[in-house]
Amino acid sequence: xxxxxxxxxxxxxxxxxxxxxxxxxxxxxxxxxxxxxxxxxxxxxxxxxxxxxxxxxxxxxxxxxxxxxxxxxxxxxxxxxxxxxxxxxxxxxxxxxxxxxxxxxxxxxxxxxxxxxxxxxxxxxx
Numbered sequence: 001x002x003x004x005x006x007x008x009x010x011x012x013x014x015x016x017x018x019x020x021x022x023x024x025x026x027x028x029x030x031x032x033x034x035x036x037x038x039x040x041x042x043x044x045x046x047x048x049x050x051x052x053x054x055x056x057x058x059x060x061x062x063x064x065x066x067x068x069x070x071x072x073x074x075x076x077x078x079x080x081x082x083x084x085x086x087x088x089x090x091x092x093x094x095x096x097x098x099x100x101x102x103x104x105x106x107x108x109x110x111x112x113x114x115x116x117x118x119x120x121x122x123x124x125x126x
Contacts, residue, residue: 002024002025002026002029002115003024003025003115003116003117003118004022004023004024004025004098004099004100004115004116004117005022005023005024005025005098005117005118006020006021006022006096006097006098006117006118006119006120007020007021007022007120008020008021008120009096009120009121009122010121010122010123011123011125012088012122012123012124012125013124013125013126014088014089014090014124014125014126015087015088016088016124017084017085017086017087017088018085018088018122019082019083019084019085020038020082020083020085020096020098020120020122021080021081021082022036022038022080022081022082022083022098022117023078023079023080023081024079024100024115027079029079029100029115030076030079031074031076031079031080031081031100032055032074032076032079033055034055034100034101034102035052035053035054035055035100035101035102035107035113036052036053036055036072036074036081036098036099036100037049037050037051037052037053037061037072037098037099037100037101037107037113038050038051038052038072038081038083038096038097038098038099039096039097039099039110039113040092040094040095040096040097040122041094041095041097041119042093042094042095046110047097047110048063048094048110049063049107049108049109049110050062050063050066050070050072050083050096051063051066051070051071051072051083052072052107052108053072053073053074053081054107060072061107061108063108065091066085066092069085069086069087069088070083070084070085070086071083071084071086072084081098083096085122088122088124089124090124090125090126091124092122092124093122093123093124094121094122095119095120095121095122096119096120096121096122097116097117097118097119098116098117099113099115099116099117100113100114100115101113101114101115102114
């Protein structure tokens, strides 16, 4: 089954930046033809919406907690999704998941997404 593969997580300090990347395991799966997004999760909590790029308009959506600090983007030639994270805070510490979906429903609801990655850990120290 097609999966997404994230990379780029790590341990950083408050105020630092990181860029996460995501590629599909199957080269024929085109990220440009689906809704794509990022979620994050900490132990014991529900998976939380971070950002998305909508299909077909290409509009971007952000959680209020990351607006102005995080930027979601997609390189269609590389078939890669990115999440640029600036001004990181300890509250941003989480496992970050790349997601894609073709169905309907609220983009902010993790249950409406079809494809997921294994996650990449981001830890921000104070």
